């Protein structure tokens with residue numbers, strides 16, 4: 001991808017931008033009828049969530065991700081190019097799409113800052129094929145946004161991506177970019193007085209009978225005893241109704257305040273449905289060929305006092321059932337990364353990841369990626385891990401389809417981005433809800449292994465559902 005270091009802010013200077021885009025337009029040919037230009041420029045500190053609130057249209061596709069404790073946030077909206085696909089080759093087809101776009105992209109501006117340069121935002125469904133007619137999101141989707149605003153420790157980058165083709169009206173394009181840039185640059189912080197401490201009275205309903213969950217766990221335990229599987233993750237879903245439409249921005253703001261250790265996310269399908277959540281589970285983070293991933297499985301509540309909390313923690317760390325449930329995930333990730341030629345590292349015993357209402361056994365895993373391996377190849381190898389599916393994977397997936405009478409859709413599936421240099425971050429879409437107007441669907445799952453008790457597994461799921469339920473306003 002050609003990169004041009006440029007010292008004038010093209011987005012700010014209409015005339016310079018016009019000249020640059022016009023020069024690009026002149027290079028178009030029959031063989032190359034269109035081209036993408038990506039302009040990055042540093043700005044003073046802006047809250048990407050405030051930009052999502054003020055500038056992004058509710059019916060525009062968007063992606064938002066924030067990790068408060070790492071002082072990182074990103075918002076992207078509008079589409080320059082997008083691609084949807086389904087089936088077993090969806091990861092490699094998305095990879096090809098991104099590579100062909102990058103071969104046709106020129107990046108210009110401040111390109112040596114965190115989050116600068118073109119980023120492609122991707123989401124997948126849990127299963128390769130999402131056969132349900134009412135699916136709110138395709139099995140795989142990737143888009144290059146028109147606008148991306150990101151901040152890392154007070155350094156903020158605004159990116160404008162532009163598709164240039166023969167029909168492009170240069171004057172109008174430059175003006176509208178300039179206008180939008182002014183609006184973004186001057187975005188005021190969220191008005192926190194709007195976050196009145198009100199609670200909505202929510203009506204909740206199980207999507208399937210709880211008895212269905214209990215009998216599925218018992219049936220899974222039989223398969224485990226017969227050694228057909230060693231683990232399967234079974235989910236339960238609830239439908240929620242509010243007295244008025246949910247407020248997306250306020251709910252996301254609640255999530256980022258309550259779960260500063262998690263990745264808070266929102267993904268819009270551009271048709272009024274938003275998939276939001278606060279996920280504790282990082283699937284991949286790649287920075288300069290260094291990969292970080294998490295094995296996360298095995299759960300206990302947080303205690304109300306320090307003593308109670310330490311008691312739950314100790315019980316979790318020494319629970320044979322939870323340690324097995326966890327080990328299965330960490331062995332799987334190790335094996336899969338080794339298959340790709342990595343030499344992964346991890347500590348020999350899991351530590352604890354403590355969230356505000358739940359704690360998990362957690363093993364961070366790291367490794368250097370051999371040159372030539374694309375982030376989506378790693379994703380294809382890892383998804384779905386036994387933290388959300390099971391082992392052996394194929395049998396577990398078949399059982400999940402058999403037991404669960406609802407669509408997992410984007411629940412427990414990868415969501416994230418890949419940049420022009422192969423840096424990438426994907427999380428697993430758990431602790432999540434799909435919201436539309438005054439309705440929401442929430443999912444949560446629990447790992448079933450030898451020794452699981454159906455009642456306790458459902459109690460764990462209720463705890464996980466509360467994480468989202470308490471933040472929805």
Ligand SMILES: C=C(O[C@H]1C=CC=C(C(=O)O)[C@@H]1O)C(=O)O
Pocket residue numbers: 233281296297298299360386387388412430431443444445446447464
């Ligand atoms: C599948 C979920 O959690 C996974 C991640 C952490 C702990 C888990 C567990 O203890 O069962 C699950 O494997 C979910 O929250 O829906």
